Amino acid sequence: MSDISPLSEDDLAFLASYLPPSAQRVTKTQESDGTTSTIKEGEIPFVTLTYASSLDSMIALAPGARTTLSGPETKSMTHYLRLHHDAILVGAGTAVVDDPGLNCRYPGATLQTQPQPVIVDPRCRFEVSSSAKVCQLAADGKGKAPWIVCVEDNGKPENDLARNISIKTDMAALQSSSDSQQISMQWLDILRALKAEGMNSVMIEGGATIINALLLLPNVVDAVIVTIAPTWLGRGGVNVSPAAQSRGGESTNAAWLRQTSWRQFGNDVVLCGRLGDRDTTT
Ligand SMILES: NC(=O)C1=CN([C@@H]2O[C@H](COP(=O)(O)OP(=O)(O)OC[C@H]3O[C@@H](n4cnc5c(N)ncnc54)[C@H](O)[C@@H]3O)[C@@H](O)[C@H]2O)C=CC1
Numbered sequence: 001m002s003d004i005s006p007l008s009e010d011d012l013a014f015l016a017s018y019l020p021p022s023a024q025r026v027t028k029t030q031e032s033d034g035t036t037s038t039i040k041e042g043e044i045p046f047v048t049l050t051y052a053s054s055l056d057s058m059i060a061l062a063p064g065a066r067t068t069l070s071g072p073e074t075k076s077m078t079h080y081l082r083l084h085h086d087a088i089l090v091g092a093g094t095a096v097v098d099d100p101g102l103n104c105r106y107p108g109a110t111l112q113t114q115p116q117p118v119i120v121d122p123r124c125r126f127e128v129s130s131s132a133k134v135c136q137l138a139a140d141g142k143g144k145a146p147w148i149v150c151v152e153d154n155g156k157p158e159n160d161l162a163r164n165i166s167i168k169t170d171m172a173a174l175q176s177s178s179d180s181q182q183i184s185m186q187w188l189d190i191l192r193a194l195k196a197e198g199m200n201s202v203m204i205e206g207g208a209t210i211i212n213a214l215l216l217l218p219n220v221v222d223a224v225i226v227t228i229a230p231t232w233l234g235r236g237g238v239n240v241s242p243a244a245q246s247r248g249g250e251s252t253n254a255a256w257l258r259q260t261s262w263r264q265f266g267n268d269v270v271l272c273g274r275l276g277d278r279d280t281t282t
C-alpha cells in the first residue's frame with residue numbers, strides 16, 4: 001500500500017493552474033553567465049521548480065544531511081506533481097546525499113505514468129549501482145531507470161542501469177579556465193536535450209545549486225511551487241538564496257514571484273507563483 005494519500009478536490013483546484021502543459025513560448029532568455037539565447041516555440045519542456053524550505057530558507061540541516069521538511073500532506077502534493085510531469089530532475093549533490101527514489105507513489109500511478117528520473121551529473125560522480133534506490137525501484141518495476149546528464153568523454157564507462165544523455169561542452173575552454181573542476185552546462189542545452197528525448201515537462205526538485213541558478217532564469221521556469229515548513233533549521237544549513245543582482249550599478253532583488261497563490265497543506269504552507277519582475281502583473 002502507498003504511503004501517499006490522495007489530495008482533496010480543493011487542493012487539486014489550487015494546484016491546477018500551475019501544472020503543465022503551459023502556453024508555448026517564443027521569448028528571449030538570459031543565462032546567468034550573461035549570454036543570451038532565443039527559446040523557440042516548444043523547444044524546451046514546461047519547467048516546474050519545486051522544493052521544501054524552512055522559514056530561514058534552508059533546504060537541509062547541513063551539506064550531506066538528508067532532511068525531511070515536508071509533512072504528509074505536502075509529501076502527497078509532491079507525488080501528485082510528479083504524476084503530472086514527464087521527468088523529475090535533481091543535481092549530482094542531491095543524488096549523492098539523498099540517494100533519492102525519484103518515482104511517483106501517488107495512488108493510481110503505474111509504471112507507464114512514472115516520471116523519468118534525471119540526474120545532472122557532468123562527471124558521473126553519483127554511483128549508479130544496483131544498491132542506489134532509484135535503480136532498485138526501476139528493477140522492482142516501481143520506477144524508471146535514471147538518465148544521467150553528463151559531458152561527452154567524462155571518462156566513466158556507460159552503466160547499463162542508467163542511460164547517459166551527453167551534452168557537448170567546450171572542454172578546451174574549460175581546461176584553460178581557472179576552475180576546470182567545475183563544469184557548467186547551459187540550462188537551455190540540458191532542457192533542449194530532454195525535449196529532444198520526448199520530455200514535455202520537467203519537475204526540478206533541487207538541490208540548492210540548481211535552485212539558486214534557476215531562480216535567475218525567469219524565461220526558463222514556468223512555475224515555482226515551494227513548500228514552507230514551519231521550522232527554522234538554523235545556520236550551517238543548505239541555503240536557497242540566489243546570487244546577488246544589480247541593475248545600473250544598483251543592488252536589486254535577485255528574483256520575484258508574481259501571480260502568487262498560497263494554501264495550507266497540513267502544517268505546511270504551499271506558495272505557488274511564476275518568476276518575473278515585481279511590476280509584471282500578468
Ligand atoms: N528540501 C528540498 O526540497 C531539497 C533538498 N535538497 C538538499 O540539497 C542538498 C544538495 O544541494 P547541492 O549540494 O547544492 O547539490 P545539487 O543537487 O544542486 O547538485 C549540484 C551539482 O549538480 C551539478 N550541476 C548543477 N547545475 C549544473 C550545471 N548547470 N552544469 C553542470 N553541472 C551542474 C554539479 O555536479 C553540481 O555540483 C542536499 O542536502 C539535499 O538534501 C535537495 C533537493 C530538494
Ligand SMILES: Nc1nc(O)c(N)c(N[C@@H]2O[C@H](COP(=O)(O)O)[C@@H](O)[C@H]2O)n1
Nearest residue numbers: 052067068069070098100101102103205
Ligand atoms: N518536497 C520535498 N520535501 C522534503 O522535505 C525533501 N527533503 C525533499 N527532497 C527532495 O525529494 C527527493 C527525495 O525523493 P524520494 O522520496 O526519495 O523519491 C530528494 O532527492 C529531494 O529532491 N522534497
